[in-house]
Amino acid sequence: MWAIEVENLSKVFRKTTFGRRQEEWALKGVSFRVAEGETYALLGPNGSGKSTLIRILSTLLVPDAGRVRILGYPLPEGERRVRERIGRVSVDAAFYKKLSPRENLLFAAQLYGISPKEAERRAMAILERLGLETRRFDDPLEEMSRGMQQKVAIARALLIRPPLLLLDEPTTGLDPRSRRDVQGFLEELRREEGTTLLLTTHDMAEAERLAHRVGFLVRGRLVAEGTVEELKAMAGAGNLEEAFLRMTGEGLEEGTDAS
Numbered sequence: 001m002w003a004i005e006v007e008n009l010s011k012v013f014r015k016t017t018f019g020r021r022q023e024e025w026a027l028k029g030v031s032f033r034v035a036e037g038e039t040y041a042l043l044g045p046n047g048s049g050k051s052t053l054i055r056i057l058s059t060l061l062v063p064d065a066g067r068v069r070i071l072g073y074p075l076p077e078g079e080r081r082v083r084e085r086i087g088r089v090s091v092d093a094a095f096y097k098k099l100s101p102r103e104n105l106l107f108a109a110q111l112y113g114i115s116p117k118e119a120e121r122r123a124m125a126i127l128e129r130l131g132l133e134t135r136r137f138d139d140p141l142e143e144m145s146r147g148m149q150q151k152v153a154i155a156r157a158l159l160i161r162p163p164l165l166l167l168d169e170p171t172t173g174l175d176p177r178s179r180r181d182v183q184g185f186l187e188e189l190r191r192e193e194g195t196t197l198l199l200t201t202h203d204m205a206e207a208e209r210l211a212h213r214v215g216f217l218v219r220g221r222l223v224a225e226g227t228v229e230e231l232k233a234m235a236g237a238g239n240l241e242e243a244f245l246r247m248t249g250e251g252l253e254e255g256t257d258a259s
């Protein structure tokens, strides 16, 4: 079974600047599928449409054209069922910044109908596994670094043990150690729970380490996809970065993929 089926997906943002109407095609005719248990990485430079795609798949945004099925449920009809079954990790995810990780997670658990005891047990296990110091569990979120907040976002998404996890740049902005913690945890999740993962990244090494298949997204179009080996062979390239450059004519911007 396919966890994600996307066919001919398009999304346009319309805005008026100085009286002129402008159209920005964030996604143009994107089609791809992700199998159950598979990890698929979308690689693309800033503004290529990665977040827009994740937002559509997590039912937060409605596309202008195309078909989407998540875990077999078509959108928008199956919206409620999809929401109950997926976890989404994103830096823009809403949190109560004045509350601590513990309070935020317990609040989320209540919304999901999970008992506070079970939520506490599960959330703390995940946060410890991700290397968040236990003494920080009760500090307000707003006093924490981006990396720490990201770990809390991952813990929240995993409270319901979702069969599908959508991750928008899960490791961007993390220090090398935290990045390895998060990547290791995602590998474990896939191995032990069979979770399907769709993640976006600017980081070639991350895509190589985690993904069964990689898709190159450039200016709203999926220009190539395959295993790392397939992409390298298609482009006649020695590594994934070179394959990306050759097949897209673009680089991923500097500074975000050094680790």
Ligand SMILES: Nc1ncnc2c1ncn2[C@@H]1O[C@H](COP(=O)(O)OP(=O)(O)OP(=O)(O)O)[C@@H](O)[C@H]1O
Residues within 6 Å of the ligand: 013, 014, 015, 024, 025, 026, 044, 045, 046, 047, 048, 049, 050, 051, 052, 053
């Ligand atoms: N709400 C919006 N209103 C208008 N334009 C938008 C909106 N959201 C995204 N866009 C535009 O759509 C395009 C794709 O943006 P998107 O955020 O999906 O890219 P991205 O690949 O996630 O970029 P990044 O790597 O910087 O997060 C960009 O040109 C962006 O300006």
